[in-house]
Amino acid sequence: xxxxxxxxxxxxxxxxxxxxxxxxxxxxxxxxxxxxxxxxxxxxxxxxxxxxxxxxxxxxxxxxxxxxxxxxxxxxxxxxxxxxxxxxxxxxxxxxxxxxxxxxxxxxxxxxxxxxxxxxxxxxxxxxxxxxxxxxxxxxxxxxxxxxxxxxxxxxxxxxxxxxxxxxxxxxxxxxxxxxxxxxxxxxxxxxxxxxxxxxxxxxxxxxxxxxxxxxxxxxxxxxxxxxxxxxxxxxxxxxxxxxxxxxxxxxxxxxxxxxxxxxxxxxxxxxxxxxxxxxxxxxxxxxxxxxxxxxxxxxxxxxxxxxxxxxxxxxxxxxxxxxxxxxxxxxxxxxxxxxxxxxxxxxxxxxxxxxxxxxxxxxxxxxxxxxxxxxxxxxxxxxxxxxxxxxxxxxxxxxxxxxxxxxxxxxxxxxxxxxxxxxxxxxxxxxxxxxxxxxxxxxxxxxxxxxxxxxxxxxxxx
Amino acid sequence: xxxxxxxxxxxxxxxxxxxxxxxxxxxxxxxxxxxxxxxxxxxxxxxxxxxxxxxxxxxxxxxxxxxxxxxxxxxxxxxxxxxxxxxxxxxxxxxxxx
Numbered sequence: 238x239x240x241x242x243x244x245x246x247x248x249x250x251x252x253x254x255x256x257x258x259x260x261x262x263x264x265x266x267x268x269x270x271x272x273x274x275x276x277x278x279x280x281x282x283x284x285x286x287x288x289x290x291x292x293x294x295x296x297x298x299x300x301x302x303x304x305x306x307x308x309x310x311x312x313x314x315x316x317x318x319x320x321x322x323x324x325x326x327x328x329x330x331x332x333x334x335x336x337x338x339x340x341x342x343x344x345x346x347x348x349x350x351x352x353x354x355x356x357x358x359x360x361x362x363x364x365x366x367x368x369x370x371x372x373x374x375x376x377x378x379x380x381x382x383x384x385x386x387x388x389x390x391x392x393x394x395x396x397x398x399x400x401x402x403x404x405x406x407x408x409x410x411x412x413x414x415x416x417x418x419x420x421x422x423x424x425x426x427x428x429x430x431x432x433x434x435x436x437x438x439x440x441x442x443x444x445x446x447x448x449x450x451x452x453x454x455x456x457x458x459x460x461x462x463x464x465x466x467x468x469x470x471x472x473x474x475x476x477x478x479x480x481x482x483x484x485x486x487x488x489x490x491x492x493x494x495x496x497x498x499x500x501x502x503x504x505x506x507x508x509x510x511x512x513x514x515x516x517x518x519x520x521x522x523x524x525x526x527x528x529x530x531x532x533x534x535x536x537x538x539x540x541x542x543x544x545x546x547x548x549x550x551x552x553x554x555x556x557x558x559x560x561x562x563x564x565x566x567x568x569x570x571x572x573x574x575x576x577x578x579x580x581x582x583x584x585x586x587x588x589x590x591x592x593x594x595x596x597x598x599x600x601x602x603x604x605x606x607x608x609x610x611x612x613x614x615x616x617x618x619x620x621x622x623x624x625x626x627x628x629x630x631x632x633x634x635x636x637x638x639x640x641x642x643x644x645x646x647x648x649x650x651x652x653x654x655x656x657x658x659x660x661x662x663x664x665x666x667x668x669x670x671x672x673x674x675x676x677x678x679x680x681x682x683x684x685x686x687x688x689x690x691x692x693x694x695x696x697x698x699x700x
Numbered sequence: 701x702x703x704x705x706x707x708x709x710x711x712x713x714x715x716x717x718x719x720x721x722x723x724x725x726x727x728x729x730x731x732x733x734x735x736x737x738x739x740x741x742x743x744x745x746x747x748x749x750x751x752x753x754x755x756x757x758x759x760x761x762x763x764x765x766x767x768x769x770x771x772x773x774x775x776x777x778x779x780x781x782x783x784x785x786x787x788x789x790x791x792x793x794x795x796x797x798x
Contacts, residue, residue: 268792275783480715
């Protein structure tokens with residue numbers, strides 16, 4: 238067979254892989270068929286990689302095989318991380334994806350120069366800029382999620398001006414390269430400037446905004462792969478990149494809506510600053526606190542309970558104790574559901590994964606709109622490590638920084654119980670009027686220990 | 701404007717629409733696995749990386765390609781492993797009590 242004939246056969250493998258990619262996402266739509274989606278994706282990946290290894294253009298397999306082994310050796314442990322580490326693992330994988338796209342774009346430039354066309358240079362320039370900024374931006378995000386870097390927003394005067402100037406510099410360098418693609422001196426400068434911009438882009442963003450940022454970085458990583466498909470004229474990359482890019486984009490839109498904020502506000506808003514002023518006006522108000530015994534009695538007397546988990550549950554690793562509570566209450570014939578806010582936790586769907594890990598049946602995990610219509614008929618709303626997503630000020634107080642954000646209406650339940658370490662507001666610094674309501678009981682303590690104590694009371698006292 | 705660009709643009713726009721329609725239907729329950737699966741699919745850039753690393757045109761391109769192979773293949777393997785691990789945990793009440 239001639240090399241051209243082989244290439245044509247390989248193209249069929251890529252087309253099959255493309256179809257399987259689309260099926261993979263289609264099957265992921267519901268938990269019942271989702272694992273079939275993963276299988277479709279795996280077959281697609283195996284087909285595409287296998288076909289590529291048969292490509293007659295390959296002259297040496299040495300580095301290919303070595304790096305594939307290294308990749309698998311790094312990938313398997315990264316696939317086995319604990320569920321609480323999924324957000325940082327995801328950020329890290331955006332970084333790897335973007336790194337890889339940027340490296341290939343850079344290699345294409347240096348292999349092609351001085352024969353790179355102006356049009357091709359435009360594609361490569363854009364691709365390398367997006368890939369590079371996504372690489373460093375995702376590393377910063379992963380660092381914040383792993384708490385190697387501070388989670389609070391790091392802000393300084395004139396920040397947006399500096400960041401936008403750096404971005405403009407990268408784009409101007411790209412334009413200069415389009416004018417003269419052979420100007421090899423400018424290319425590495427452009428890469429470095431784009432890398433710096435990635436750092437500046439994510440450093441000011443606080444932990445609570447991570448669900449949006451991680452989705453946006455996902456979208457960038459996808460679009461950089463799609464652009465790479467344009468550079469290399471590879472349809473399979475264009476499709477995979479477009480799917481990943483649109484997925485990240487849709488998730489970012491969902492996250493922004495769930496916080497009632499715009500993209501620009503998340504990226505350039507410096508959320509933390511606004512709230513410092515709002516938090517300053519806190520007056521002396523009384524709260525009612527309760528012991529695990531009292532909490533257990535109230536729960537035992539209820540017929541419907543809604544549990545609202547938040548990032549605090551993830552931090553305290555309380556999900557398995559929550560599962561025990563779910564079991565005891567369910568055995569008593571109490572209807573227990575979980576109210577999941579779209580931005581609870583550090584990435585889209587974070588709470589669902591943690592609760593599924595603790596073996597809670599997924600039909601018990603209920604979305605915000607659906608659970609809110611049940612709230613007025615709910616006897617007890619138990620909040621574990623969630624704060625802003627339950628703050629009624631979002632509905633009632635037009636001066637609140639989170640005014641207009643859709644929340645879980647836990648204040649409509651007959652009794653509200655909040656497990657919290659202390660009265661200090663979360664790092665977002667917004668005071669929560671929920672805690673001062675007459676029907677609210679504060680359960681002070683570590684989420685894991687407190688839920689454990691409630692479970693012991695329920696088991697010991699009533700069985 | 702190269703002819704390739706236009707055909708790629710067609711594919712990109714159509715795939716974007718398909719992606720939009722499909723991803724809209726994914727249950728919010730599965731948003732985390734969605735992100736890790738699309739990440740693994742996106743790691744298909746490994747095919748381009750393999751060609752750059754295996755074509756050995758210049759030492760620089762080979763090194764860059766090799767880094768790209770390792771980075772994207774680790775995403776591919778890790779992404780599928782973690783997505784499947786997560787999905788195995790999603791069970792209904794009936795599945796749990798045999």
